[in-house]
Amino acid sequence: MHSFMPPDRLLLGPGPSPVPPRVLAALARPTIGHLDPLFIAMMDEVKDLLREAFRTGHALTLPVSAPGSAGMETAFVNLIEPGDTVIVCRNGVFGGRMRENVVRIGAQAVMVDDPFGRPVDPDKVEAALRAHPGAKALAFVHAETSTGVASDARTLCRLAREHGALSIVDAVTSLGGSPLEVDGWGIDAVYSGSQKCLSAPPGLSPVSFSDTAVAAIRARRTPVQSWFLDLTLVMGYWQGSGARAYHHTAPINMLYALHEALLMLREEGLEAAWARHRANHLRLCEGLEALGLTLPVDPAVRLPQLNAVAVPDGVDEAAVRRSLLDRHGIEIGAGLGELAGKIWRIGLMGHGSTPGNVDRVVAAFGDVLGRG
Amino acid sequence: MHSFMPPDRLLLGPGPSPVPPRVLAALARPTIGHLDPLFIAMMDEVKDLLREAFRTGHALTLPVSAPGSAGMETAFVNLIEPGDTVIVCRNGVFGGRMRENVVRIGAQAVMVDDPFGRPVDPDKVEAALRAHPGAKALAFVHAETSTGVASDARTLCRLAREHGALSIVDAVTSLGGSPLEVDGWGIDAVYSGSQKCLSAPPGLSPVSFSDTAVAAIRARRTPVQSWFLDLTLVMGYWQGSGARAYHHTAPINMLYALHEALLMLREEGLEAAWARHRANHLRLCEGLEALGLTLPVDPAVRLPQLNAVAVPDGVDEAAVRRSLLDRHGIEIGAGLGELAGKIWRIGLMGHGSTPGNVDRVVAAFGDVLGRG
Numbered sequence: 001m002h003s004f005m006p007p008d009r010l011l012l013g014p015g016p017s018p019v020p021p022r023v024l025a026a027l028a029r030p031t032i033g034h035l036d037p038l039f040i041a042m043m044d045e046v047k048d049l050l051r052e053a054f055r056t057g058h059a060l061t062l063p064v065s066a067p068g069s070a071g072m073e074t075a076f077v078n079l080i081e082p083g084d085t086v087i088v089c090r091n092g093v094f095g096g097r098m099r100e101n102v103v104r105i106g107a108q109a110v111m112v113d114d115p116f117g118r119p120v121d122p123d124k125v126e127a128a129l130r131a132h133p134g135a136k137a138l139a140f141v142h143a144e145t146s147t148g149v150a151s152d153a154r155t156l157c158r159l160a161r162e163h164g165a166l167s168i169v170d171a172v173t174s175l176g177g178s179p180l181e182v183d184g185w186g187i188d189a190v191y192s193g194s195q196k197c198l199s200a201p202p203g204l205s206p207v208s209f210s211d212t213a214v215a216a217i218r219a220r221r222t223p224v225q226s227w228f229l230d231l232t233l234v235m236g237y238w239q240g241s242g243a244r245a246y247h248h249t250a251p252i253n254m255l256y257a258l259h260e261a262l263l264m265l266r267e268e269g270l271e272a273a274w275a276r277h278r279a280n281h282l283r284l285c286e287g288l289e290a291l292g293l294t295l296p297v298d299p300a301v302r303l304p305q306l307n308a309v310a311v312p313d314g315v316d317e318a319a320v321r322r323s324l325l326d327r328h329g330i331e332i333g334a335g336l337g338e339l340a341g342k343i344w345r346i347g348l349m350g351h352g353s354t355p356g357n358v359d360r361v362v363a364a365f366g367d368v369l370g371r372g
Numbered sequence: 373m374h375s376f377m378p379p380d381r382l383l384l385g386p387g388p389s390p391v392p393p394r395v396l397a398a399l400a401r402p403t404i405g406h407l408d409p410l411f412i413a414m415m416d417e418v419k420d421l422l423r424e425a426f427r428t429g430h431a432l433t434l435p436v437s438a439p440g441s442a443g444m445e446t447a448f449v450n451l452i453e454p455g456d457t458v459i460v461c462r463n464g465v466f467g468g469r470m471r472e473n474v475v476r477i478g479a480q481a482v483m484v485d486d487p488f489g490r491p492v493d494p495d496k497v498e499a500a501l502r503a504h505p506g507a508k509a510l511a512f513v514h515a516e517t518s519t520g521v522a523s524d525a526r527t528l529c530r531l532a533r534e535h536g537a538l539s540i541v542d543a544v545t546s547l548g549g550s551p552l553e554v555d556g557w558g559i560d561a562v563y564s565g566s567q568k569c570l571s572a573p574p575g576l577s578p579v580s581f582s583d584t585a586v587a588a589i590r591a592r593r594t595p596v597q598s599w600f601l602d603l604t605l606v607m608g609y610w611q612g613s614g615a616r617a618y619h620h621t622a623p624i625n626m627l628y629a630l631h632e633a634l635l636m637l638r639e640e641g642l643e644a645a646w647a648r649h650r651a652n653h654l655r656l657c658e659g660l661e662a663l664g665l666t667l668p669v670d671p672a673v674r675l676p677q678l679n680a681v682a683v684p685d686g687v688d689e690a691a692v693r694r695s696l697l698d699r700h701g702i703e704i705g706a707g708l709g710e711l712a713g714k715i716w717r718i719g720l721m722g723h724g725s726t727p728g729n730v731d732r733v734v735a736a737f738g739d740v741l742g743r744g
Contacts, residue, residue, distance in 0.1 A: 001417055001420075001638070003394075003398060003632055006403075006411070006628070007410055009402070011404070011405060016624060019402065019625075024400045027400050028400035029377065030380070030381070031388050031390070031396075031567075032378045032388075036379075036381065036697075038379055048373075066437060066438035066442060066600070067437055067621050067622075068621065069599070069619075070442075073599060097599065104597050104598070104599055195403075201623065201625040202625075223475075225597050227472045228445045247441075249440065249441075251439065253573040253574075253629075254626065256378070257625075260375055336618070
C-alpha cells in the first residue's frame with residue numbers, strides 16, 4: 001500500500017468542481033487550534049465572506065462542519081419539531097431527501113410534486129399553502145443538481161411569507177454560480193456546499209438563518225434532536241464578541257480552504273462570477289447542439305452551472321462516461337433517480353467554468369460519440 | 373482581507389495535534405470525484421488501515437464525514453431507539469455529552485457517575501446493569517480527554533456482554549496512542565477522531581461496528597433519526613464489491629490525509645506508537661515534577677497522550693496558557709467543565725509525541741512560572 005496519488009481529472013460533473021491551486025495551498029497550511037485567537041479571527045472573516053456570497057446580513061451565517069447533506073439536516077432539525085407540517089416541493093432527487101428529513105423528525109411532509117426536469121410550480125405551492133394554513137415551513141430546492149433546473153425562489157419565498165411559513169431553501173448548487181439573493185428574496189434558512197460553485201473541497205456546508213428563523217429556534221418546545229447540529233450550541237462557538245465556547249473541534253484546514261475560495265470569489269466579484277457561469281453555459285449548449293445533442297431542460301430555467309444532456313437512443317450512457325474518464329480524463333455525472341440512464345450531467349461550476357473546459361468537453365463528446 | 377497565514381504553533385493541547393508535512397502534502401493533492409473508481413479503491417484501503425488501527429476485523433469500519441462528535445452521534449442514533457435504556461458512565465465532560473445523545477433520541481439514560489479525574493468504577497457499572505436487566509447498551513469513554521484518565525475498557529465490555537448489552541466506546545483520544553483492542557475486548561461500537569493520535573487534520577471520525585451491532589441496526593423498529601448519519605445508507609456508499617451508491621459527497625481531500633496518516637501509523641507499527649507515547653509521557657511527568665508541578669491523576673490510569681497538570685495555588689491558569697502561546701508558540705489546553713481553572717491539559721498526541729517537544733514544553737513552563 002502506498003501514498004495515494006490521484007489521477008489527473010477534469011471535474012465537470014455535479015461536484016466536486018476543480019479546486020484551484022490557491023485553495024489547495026491554503027488547505028495544506030499548518031493546522032492550528034480551534035480556540036486559537038488568530039483562528040477565531042479567521043472564522044469571523046469566513047462569516048463576513050459568506051454573508052457577501054449569500055447576499056445577506058443574517059447574523060447566523062456560518063459553515064456547518066460537514067457536507068451539504070448535513071447542512072440540509074441542520075435546517076430541518078433546528079426549525080421543525082415533531083407534529084409540524086412542512087410543504088416540501090419535489091422536482092428532483094433532493095426534494096425527496098428533504099422529505100426524508102421531515103419524516104424522521106416526526107413531522108408531516110405535504111408533497112408538492114413536479115416532474116423531474118421541470119421547475120417547482122408556484123400555483124401548486126400556493127394551493128398547498130392554502131390547504132395547510134398552519135404549515136411551519138415551505139421547503140424547496142433552488143437549483144436542482146439532479147436535473148439542472150432552477151426554480152423561482154423569489155416567488156416561492158414570497159408565497160411562504162404571505163402564508164406565515166418559514167422558507168427553507170437548498171442552494172447547494174446555486175451559491176456562487178447563479179443569482180441568489182438571500183435578503184432580497186427573504187429566505188429564512190438556506191444551506192449550500194463548499195464543493196460546487198465555490199470550488200473548495202467537499203466537506204463543509206455554508207448555512208444562513210434569518211432573525212425570524214432564529215426566533216423560531218429559540219421558541220422550540222422540544223430539544224433539537226441532533227446534538228452535533230444544534231445551532232443553539234454551535235452558535236456559542238461561532239458567535240459572540242468574547243471567548244468562544246468549545247462545542248466540537250472545527251475542521252481547521254477545510255476552513256482555511258473555504259476562506260481562500262471565498263476570497264477568490266470576492267476578488268472576481270459575485271456578479272462577474274454569475275456572468276462567467278452564464279457565458280460558458282451558453283458556449284456549452286451551442287457546442288453540444290452542434291454535435292446533434294439535446295438539452296432537455298427549457299432554456300428559460302436552465303442552470304448555467306449544471307447542464308442536463310439527453311442520452312441519444314441506442315447510446316450506452318455509462319460507456320460514454322467511462323470513455324470520457326479513461327480516454328480524456330474528464331468526469332461528468334450520470335442521471336440520478338428516475339433520470340438514471342436518460343441524461344448526463346455536465347457541471348461548469350466555479351473554477352471549472354472556463355471556455356477552455358467547455359471546448360475540451362465538447363471535443364471529447366465528439367470523439368467518444370464519433371460525431372467530432 | 374488577505375489569505376490566512378496561520379502562526380507557527382506547537383500543538384500540545386487536547387487536539388488537534390501537529391499534522392506532519394507528509395499528511396499536509398496528501399491533503400493538498402488535486403480533488404477528484406467521490407465516485408471515481410480510483411477514489412473508491414483508496415476508500416477500501418482506508419477501511420483496511422482503520423481495521424488495523426482499531427485491531428478489528430469488523431466489516432463495518434469507516435470514517436464518518438464529520439468530526440468526532442458526529443461519530444458519537446452515529447453510534448447512538450443507529451443503535452438506540454426511543455424507549456431504550458442505556459447505561460451511561462460519566463467521569464468527565466464526554467460522558468455528559470453521551471447522555472445528551474441518549475436523551476435526544478427519546479431513550480432513558482441511567483447515569484453511573486464517578487468523580488472527574490477517576491476512572492469508571494466497574495462495580496458500579498455491574499450494579500447498574502443488574503438493576504436494569506433490559507438495558508440496550510453500556511456507553512463509556514475509554515480515554516477521557518477532559519481529565520486524562522483511562523478506564524478499563526476490557527472489563528467494562530465484558531460486563532456489558534455478560535448482561536446482554538451492546539458496548540459503545542468513545543476512543544476519540546485513545547486510537548493510535550494507547551492500547552485499544554476492538555476485537556480483543558469485544559467492543560460493539562467505537563468512534564474516534566482524525567485529529568488526536570492519528571495526527572490528521574480535524575474533520576473525520578473513524579467508527580467501527582461489530583456484527584452484533586449491525587444486526588441491532590438491521591432489527592430496528594424505527595428509522596434512524598438522522599438521514600446524514602444513517603449507517604444503512606452510508607454503507608451503500610462505503611461497502612459492496614460493485615458500484616457504490618451516492619449518499620453524500622465524501623470529504624475527498626480529508627480522506628487523502630487520513631489515508632496518509634494511517635499509512636504512517638502502519639509504517640511505525642501500532643505497538644511502537646503506543647510505546648513511544650508511553651515513553652514521552654514518562655519523560656513529561658518527570659520534567660514537570662522536577663518543576664514542582666503535580667499531576668493529579670493516579671499513575672496507574674494516566675493517559676500517556678493527555679496529561680492533566682494541577683494549577684498551583686495562586687497561579688492564573690489562563691495567563692500561563694496565554695504566555696505559553698504568545699512567548700513560546702505552544703498551545704496547551706484548559707480544564708473543561710468542573711475542572712475549568714483547576715488543571716491544564718498537555719497533549720502528547722501522534723506526531724506531537726516526541727522527546728524534543730516534551731523538553732520544549734517543560735522548559736517553557738519553567739520560564740513562564742519562573743521555576744526554570
